[in-house]
Amino acid sequence: MEQVDCIVAGAGVIGLAIARGLAAQGLDTLILEAADAIGTETSSRNSEVIHAGIHYPQGSLKGRLCVAGRDMLYRYAMERSIPHRRCGKLIVATDEAQEPVLATIRAGAAACDVADLRFLSVAEAQALEPALHCTKALLSPSTGIIDSHALMLTLLGDAEENGAMLSLNTRIVSGRIEPGQIVLQTTDTATGNGFEIATSRLVNAAGLGAVALAGALEGFDRRFLPTLRYAKGNYFSVAGRSPFSHLVYPVPEPGGLGVHLTFDLAGTARFGPDVEWTEVLDYRVDPARGERFYAAIRKYWPELADGSLQPAYSGIRPKLSGPGEANSDFVIQDASIHGIAGLVNLFGIESPGLTSSLAIAEHVTRIIVPARELTEVAAVS
Numbered sequence: 001m002e003q004v005d006c007i008v009a010g011a012g013v014i015g016l017a018i019a020r021g022l023a024a025q026g027l028d029t030l031i032l033e034a035a036d037a038i039g040t041e042t043s044s045r046n047s048e049v050i051h052a053g054i055h056y057p058q059g060s061l062k063g064r065l066c067v068a069g070r071d072m073l074y075r076y077a078m079e080r081s082i083p084h085r086r087c088g089k090l091i092v093a094t095d096e097a098q099e100p101v102l103a104t105i106r107a108g109a110a111a112c113d114v115a116d117l118r119f120l121s122v123a124e125a126q127a128l129e130p131a132l133h134c135t136k137a138l139l140s141p142s143t144g145i146i147d148s149h150a151l152m153l154t155l156l157g158d159a160e161e162n163g164a165m166l167s168l169n170t171r172i173v174s175g176r177i178e179p180g181q182i183v184l185q186t187t188d189t190a191t192g193n194g195f196e197i198a199t200s201r202l203v204n205a206a207g208l209g210a211v212a213l214a215g216a217l218e219g220f221d222r223r224f225l226p227t228l229r230y231a232k233g234n235y236f237s238v239a240g241r242s243p244f245s246h247l248v249y250p251v252p253e254p255g256g257l258g259v260h261l262t263f264d265l266a267g268t269a270r271f272g273p274d275v276e277w278t279e280v281l282d283y284r285v286d287p288a289r290g291e292r293f294y295a296a297i298r299k300y301w302p303e304l305a306d307g308s309l310q311p312a313y314s315g316i317r318p319k320l321s322g323p324g325e326a327n328s329d330f331v332i333q334d335a336s337i338h339g340i341a342g343l344v345n346l347f348g349i350e351s352p353g354l355t356s357s358l359a360i361a362e363h364v365t366r367i368i369v370p371a372r373e374l375t376e377v378a379a380v381s
Contacts, residue, residue: 004030006201006368007184009172009213011035012043013148014349015205016155017361023162025369027201031164034171034189034209039152042207043354045283045315047235047262047273050074050084051352052142054091054109054117055252061330063112066352069359070142073151076358082150083265089143089247090125092134094299099136101251106138116141131243133302143247147265148354155357175202177219177340201342201368207349208281208318214345224338226331226347229319230281233273236290237312238304242269248300259296270312271297277323278316285311320348332360334367344368 008019011033023029035041050073056063077084093099106117117138120128125137156166173194175184183198206213211228214220242263250258263269271293290309297304320328331347338345344364353360 001183001196001198003181003198004028005199006030006203007032007182007197007199008203008205010205010207010210011038011152011156011166011168012041012205012207013039013152013155013354013357014043014207014346014360015203016152016159017357018203018205018364019164020155020159020162021361021365022201022203022368023159023164025365026162027369029159029164030197030199031159031166032170032172032184032186033166033168036169036190038156038166038168039149042315042317042350043152044148045313046148046233046351046354047260047270048145048148048264048354049089049247049262050086050144050146051355052089052109052116052140053112053114053352053355054105054140056112056352057329058108058111061332062352062356065330065356065359065363067113068362069352069356072358072362073146073355074144076154077146077151080154082147082154084144084146085265086142086144087246089140089249090120090129090132090134091138091140091249091251092125092132092300093136093251094134096135098251102136102138105251114140114142129244129246129248131301131303132248133300139246145247145262145265146354151354151357172206172213173216175217177217177343180341182217182340182343199342202344203364203368204343204345205349208316210318210345210347210349214347217343220340220343221338224333224345226320227322228347229322230278231317231319231350232276232278232282232314233317234276234285234289234314235270235272235312236285236293236309237268237270238308238310240269241267243301243303244269250296250300259293261297261301271309272312273315281316283314283316285314287311317350318348319350330356330360332363332367342368 005028053067
């Protein structure tokens with residue numbers, strides 16, 4: 001039976017960032033991914049937004065890791081020439097009744113060390129975005145967009161440069177906790193062949209499959225398994241370049257941030273996501289759902305033409321809260337919680353997971369590698 005220092009389950013942006021961090025500390029790191037390519041689920045099915053850290057409770061993991069991760073991600077993207085743009089975002093009230101919500105958002109952001117938001121009058125907002133309808137707006141200059149696939153390829157390249165290995169088409173079907181190690185049973189999804197591998201450190205970054213993976217580990221206490229819910233978000237696009245140069249967000253709605261306008265680095269506008277609770281991983285977009293988008297979008301972009309929205313893509317967020325419940329925080333479980341040495345579970349890593357990826361990786365690396373050893377590795381690297 002083969003053995004490696006560390007196994008990272010999942011080759012999305014979180015798993016790749018963590019593998020990069022662990023490999024840089026000299027750990028023999030293996031990334032196991034069930035799909036035939038990296039980042040095929042949540043990591044590539046989102047708005048590709050670099051969030052400023054505005055909407056999260058003070059002291060939450062989401063808030064702390066988003067703010068830290070945002071700055072780390074901008075630096076990393078600049079250093080490694082990863083396509084990105086600090087385009088800014090407008091959060092808009094479309095009637096006077098929504099204006100107090102903007103004040104609440106600004107106060108909450110300031111409590112989370114996001115102090116660069118500023119109010120815009122109608123005239124100021126329309127000077128930036130002539131096509132915009134609003135009664136008041138908040139400008140977030142720290143919000144941006146990034147090419148998520150280029151980011152993941154760069155993270156993988158860094159990890160491999162430090163000796164990490166990636167095994168695609170490799171599904172973890174079960175495992176068992178043994179003294180001093182975790183033994184995993186895997187299956188090659190292309191050939192059906194199986195093999196067994198052991199590690200003293202397992203990082204469960206399997207995203208939508210993270211809860212199921214933890215539940216498949218013999219010896220793991222099921223009391224520490226959260227209930228996972230799937231929140232599908234559908235996106236629609238319009239032909240041509242975006243009518244806006246800033247991202248545009250309405251005030252938040254239950255389960256998400258509302259049907260907002262983003263664009264990719266080529267300037268193509270897209271709208272979404274909505275919130276569609278589901279129990280299956282089905283990424284097909286029902287064109288009929290686009291009819292609900294028109295009214296929401298026209299509140300801030302009245303000129304949206306009939307029939308102009310086309311289905312683009314969808315993503316599914318691994319949520320730990322359900323309909324009508326307050327949004328849950330990231331859950332990062334280590335031995336201090338579940339009692340299993342060397343096991344780190346990451347549950348409910350939804351938005352702002354992309355923005356937080358490097359900060360999450362640093363957080364997990366410090367769990368896996370004690371501070372004393374981090375210093376020693378740094379001294380000889």
